[in-house]
Amino acid sequence: MEFQFISVALLLLLQPSNLLALDNGLALTPPMGWLAWERYACDIDCTNDPDSCINEKLFMDMADHMASHGFRNLGYEFINIDDCWATKMRDDKGMLQADPVRFPNGIKALADYVHSKGLKLGIYGDLGSHTCGGYPGSLGYVEKDAKTFADWGVDMLKLDGCYASEADYETGYPEMSKALNATGRPIVFSCSWPAYIKTPNYTRIAEVCNLWRNYDDINDSWDSVLGIITHYAQNQDQFQPFAAPGQWNDPDMLIIGDFGLSLEQQKAQMAMWAIFAAPLFMSNDLRKLPKESKDILQNKEVIAINQDKMGKQGRLIASSITKHSGQRKSPEVTNMVFARPLDGGDLAVAMLNTGHFSGPHNITVSFKDAGVSWSKASVRDVMNGMDLGMFTDSFSAPVNPTGVRLVRLTPAK
Numbered sequence: 086m087e088f089q090f091i092s093v094a095l096l097l098l099l100q101p102s103n104l105l106a107l108d109n110g111l112a113l114t115p116p117m118g119w120l121a122w123e124r125y126a127c128d129i130d131c132t133n134d135p136d137s138c139i140n141e142k143l144f145m146d147m148a149d150h151m152a153s154h155g156f157r158n159l160g161y162e163f164i165n166i167d168d169c170w171a172t173k174m175r176d177d178k179g180m181l182q183a184d185p186v187r188f189p190n191g192i193k194a195l196a197d198y199v200h201s202k203g204l205k206l207g208i209y210g211d212l213g214s215h216t217c218g219g220y221p222g223s224l225g226y227v228e229k230d231a232k233t234f235a236d237w238g239v240d241m242l243k244l245d246g247c248y249a250s251e252a253d254y255e256t257g258y259p260e261m262s263k264a265l266n267a268t269g270r271p272i273v274f275s276c277s278w279p280a281y282i283k284t285p286n287y288t289r290i291a292e293v294c295n296l297w298r299n300y301d302d303i304n305d306s307w308d309s310v311l312g313i314i315t316h317y318a319q320n321q322d323q324f325q326p327f328a329a330p331g332q333w334n335d336p337d338m339l340i341i342g343d344f345g346l347s348l349e350q351q352k353a354q355m356a357m358w359a360i361f362a363a364p365l366f367m368s369n370d371l372r373k374l375p376k377e378s379k380d381i382l383q384n385k386e387v388i389a390i391n392q393d394k395m396g397k398q399g400r401l402i403a404s405s406i407t408k409h410s411g412q413r414k415s416p417e418v419t420n421m422v423f424a425r426p427l428d429g430g431d432l433a434v435a436m437l438n439t440g441h442f443s444g445p446h447n448i449t450v451s452f453k454d455a456g457v458s459w460s461k462a463s464v465r466d467v468m469n470g471m472d473l474g475m476f477t478d479s480f481s482a483p484v485n486p487t488g489v490r491l492v493r494l495t496p497a498k
C-alpha cells in the first residue's frame with residue numbers, strides 16, 4: 086500500500102509538465118467541424134431571423150446536415166457554438182446557463198442530440214470578466230465552468246480573451262487547461278491567447294492548448310483570407326515550428342460556401358488551410374450550400390493533406406513580384422509558393438497567384454527551394470484529381486488570378 090503510494094507520488098513528480106499542461110491525447114490531426122461565428126455572429130433575434138439566430142435549432146440543423154450530407158464521414162466531427170449562447174447573468178448558484186428562450190432544452194440536451202448523430206459539441210467561453218459579446222466570462226469561475234461544460238457533455242472549448250489583462254492570459258489559459266483535464270472528460274482546448282498579445286510564448290501556449298488563434302478574425306472577403314495567408318507567410322518563423330499532433334496554429338474559420346469568395350478563392354482558402362495544417366471549421370449555411378462549395382470542402386485528397394499524420398505545417402518557400410505590363414499603373418502580381426512535407430515522403434505544394442489582373446500566369450516551384458533531397462517527382466493536381474506527369478528539378482503551371490494550384494509531389498523511386 087505504502088509502496089504503491091510512493092510510486093504514484095514519484096510518477097507525479099516525474100511528469101509535472103504532463104499533469105499541469107495539456108497532454109490530453111486529443112486533436113492528433115487538425116480538428117474539423119463547423120463553427121457558428123463568422124456566418125451567424127451574435128444574431129439573437131429569433132423573431133425576425135428564425136433560421137439564422139443563435140439557438141438550439143441552428144446547431145441541430147447543422148448537425149443533421151453534417152451527418153447526412155457526407156461531412157461527418159470525411160472527418161468533420163465538431164458542431165461548435167460560439168458567443169451569445171448564454172444568459173447575461175449567471176444563475177443564483179453562480180453557474181453559466183444557456184438562454185432559456187433560444188436553448189429551451191439546455192446545452193446538455195443539445196450535446197446528447199449532437200452525440201446521437203455521431204458528432205461532438207463545442208462551446209465558447211472567455212477567460213476575462215465577459216465574453217467579447219458581453220456575456221459572462223470565466224474570470225473567478227474557471228473550475229466551476231470547466232465542470233459545467235464537462236457535465237453538459239461538451240467536447241471542445243474555445244476560450245476567448247476579451248475583457249482580460251495580459252496577466253490574466255498568463256494565468257487564465259493554463260488554469261482552464263488544468264481544470265478541463267481535471268474533469269476527466271476529453272475536451273479539446275482552443276485558445277485565443279496569441280491573438281491578444283504582441284510576443285506570444287508559443288512553447289508555453291503549445292503546452293496548454295490544442296489549438297490557438299494567431300491573428301485577426303476572418304470575415305467574408307478575399308482581402309481577409311489573403312491578409313491571414315500573408316500574416317502566416319511573414320511570421321512563419323515565429324509559430325510554424327510549433328504545429329504538431331495535438332497542437333495547431335489556427336488561422337480561423339473556412340468561409341467556403343458563403344458570399345464573399347469566388348470559386349477560385351474558395352479553392353485557394355481550402356488549399357492554403359490544408360498546407361497550413363489548419364483546423365477546418367466551416368462557418369457557412371450547410372442547408373443552402375452550393376454544390377461547388379461542397380465539392381471543395383469534401384475533396385478527399387485535399388483533406389488528406391490537411392490531416393496528414395506527421396502534422397508538419399507548411400512554409401513559404403518562394404515568392405516573387407511580377408510587374409504586369411499593359412496596365413496604366415503597372416499592377417504587381419505576386420506569386421507565393423508554400424510547401425508541406427507529408428508522412429511517407431511526399432510533398433504538398435501550393436502555388437498561389439495573389440494578383441487580380443488579366444488571366445492565369447505561370448508559377449514555378451523549384452524542388453531545390455522546397456528543400457527536398459530528390460530532383461525527380463511525379464506531380465498530381467489534388468484539387469482537380471489529375472496526374473500531371475513526371476518532372477525533374479521544377480514544376481510550372483498556370484495559376485488563375487486569386488487562385489491556387491495545389492499539387493502533391495511523389496519522389497521517383
Ligand code: GAL
Pocket residue numbers: 122167168216217218245246247277302
Ligand atoms: C472574437 C473572436 C471571434 C468570436 C467573437 C465572439 O474575439 O475572435 O472568433 O469568437 O470574439 O464575440
